[in-house]
Amino acid sequence: MRAAICEELGSVAVRETEPPAPGPGQVLVTVAAAGVNYVDALFVHGRYQIKPPLPFVPGSEVAGTLPTGERVLAMCGLGGFATHVAVPAAAAVPIPDGLDFPRAATFTQSYSTALFALRDRAALRRDETLLVLGAGGGVGLAAIQVATALGARVLAVASTPAKQEAARLAGAEAALSSADDIKAAAREWSDGGVDAVYDPVGGALAGPALRALREGGRYIVIGFASGDIPSLPLNQVLLRNRTIVGVDWGAWSMTHPLEQRRLLDELLAMVAKGDLAPVAPRTEPLASTAQVIDDLLNRRVVGKVALIP
Numbered sequence: 001m002r003a004a005i006c007e008e009l010g011s012v013a014v015r016e017t018e019p020p021a022p023g024p025g026q027v028l029v030t031v032a033a034a035g036v037n038y039v040d041a042l043f044v045h046g047r048y049q050i051k052p053p054l055p056f057v058p059g060s061e062v063a064g065t066l067p068t069g070e071r072v073l074a075m076c077g078l079g080g081f082a083t084h085v086a087v088p089a090a091a092a093v094p095i096p097d098g099l100d101f102p103r104a105a106t107f108t109q110s111y112s113t114a115l116f117a118l119r120d121r122a123a124l125r126r127d128e129t130l131l132v133l134g135a136g137g138g139v140g141l142a143a144i145q146v147a148t149a150l151g152a153r154v155l156a157v158a159s160t161p162a163k164q165e166a167a168r169l170a171g172a173e174a175a176l177s178s179a180d181d182i183k184a185a186a187r188e189w190s191d192g193g194v195d196a197v198y199d200p201v202g203g204a205l206a207g208p209a210l211r212a213l214r215e216g217g218r219y220i221v222i223g224f225a226s227g228d229i230p231s232l233p234l235n236q237v238l239l240r241n242r243t244i245v246g247v248d249w250g251a252w253s254m255t256h257p258l259e260q261r262r263l264l265d266e267l268l269a270m271v272a273k274g275d276l277a278p279v280a281p282r283t284e285p286l287a288s289t290a291q292v293i294d295d296l297l298n299r300r301v302v303g304k305v306a307l308i309p
Contacts, residue, residue, distance in 0.1 A: 002309060003082035004289035007055040009046040012081070012289050020079065020086040027066055027089045033105035033306040034080040035061035035281070037138075038225055039250070041293045043078070057082050059307075063095060063104035071095040073104040075253075081289055083309045090257075093264060096272045103278040106304035109249075110142035111267050111276070112260065113222065117198065117247040118147055120263075122218045126151030128195035131186050131212055134225060135172060136163020138304035139200045141279055144170040147198075149275045155189050157182060157205065162302050170279060178205060186212035196220060206230035215240040222247050225299065281306045 001019040004012045022028045040058045042048040059080025063073040072092040079085045095104045118124040130147045134140045135156030144154050148171035156167035156175040164175035176185050182205060186194050193214025199206060203226030210219050210232055219232070221244060237244060253260040270276040281304035284292050292305050 001083040002286060003057045003079075004059070004286055004307075005055050005057055006044050009054070010044065012044055012058065012293065014287050014289065017082075019084045022086040025089055026086045027092055029062060029064045029066060029072060029074060029076075029085050029087055029092065031062045031080065031083055031085055031309050032064040032101035033062070033283070033308055034059045034082075035063075035106035035109070036289075036292050036296060036305045036307060037061060037109050038223070038296060039109075040081075041297050044293055045297070052078060059085075061105055061107075061109055062087075063101045066092060071101070071104075073108060075108055081286065081307055081309070083286075090261075093261075093268070096268050099268075099271055099278070100280075102281050102283050102306040102308070105306045106138060106281045107267075107271075107278055108264060110138045110304070111146060111278070112253065112263055113139060113247065113249040114143040114146035114198075115263060115267060116249045116252065117220050117222060117245075118143065118152075118196075119150060121247050122196055122220050122245050124150055124152050124196055128152045129190040130154050130196050130198060131157065131182075131190075131194045131209060132167070132172070132198045133157045133178075133205055133209060134199075134201040135167040135170075135175065136160065136302050137200070137225070137299070138281070138301075139222065139225075140198075141166060141170045141303055143198045143200075144172050145276050145278075147171075149270060152195075155186055155194065157209075159299065160302075166279070166302050182208040183211045190214070193217060198222060201226045202230050203228040204230075206232060207236075210236050210242070213240070213242050216242065218243045218245050220245045220247060279303050283308050285309075 136158035156172035202224035
């Protein structure tokens, strides 16, 4: 098989290698598309808390076919940037009609994070307002769609006109530039302050976004794609009875596999009903893995990217 292998930290190279042999309780997936996520880039650069021994094949999310021909998606942790990957049989989830392989391969992580964060952790309600930072990336676009499906109104913040347009197409009522006065614009749009902030970015926008919250608002911490973990002024949390909500969907999904499967089944049912319409990712050949990872780390990607092995 062909795989993008990380032989030294910071780089990947496509090689011919032996296909994996499924162990007890595993199935072999012929990969049709592999989603590229921020966590995959962190693995390659040795910046994730889990550091697999070299060499390894990155790639945590795939879609493809079983030997029976059934179309499935799966979270695999590692090994996805290849023509074949072995996964636990329970992890291979049937793909509903109407969801193609690239969309399926870029679905689980972003949309599961969004539903878990917005509904289960932050209790976002119908007609509430949500400010989404990093709204032009895959995580942000998923949050916009899930929030809209829950009946909330969304104001997006993104760094480029292309990302702002992608956010509007995903369902945001309006989109701001990251260079705008976020606090003032969000308060004006929401008539006094937004109910919640969805932050996968961290960095310099965190402070203004926190101050954009109304009394009793919730600040949802998703991640730090900017590379900068912000120091939030806790007096701003105290003064208006705000709440900071931490979300680590990845760890939760591993320790609550049954609940995660129910969450994913709900999301796939929302796709089947038309309540969610995952955006088609940019597709690239497996040979472009290194460039895609660099684009992702440097925030040049609009939406998501899927590798086609």
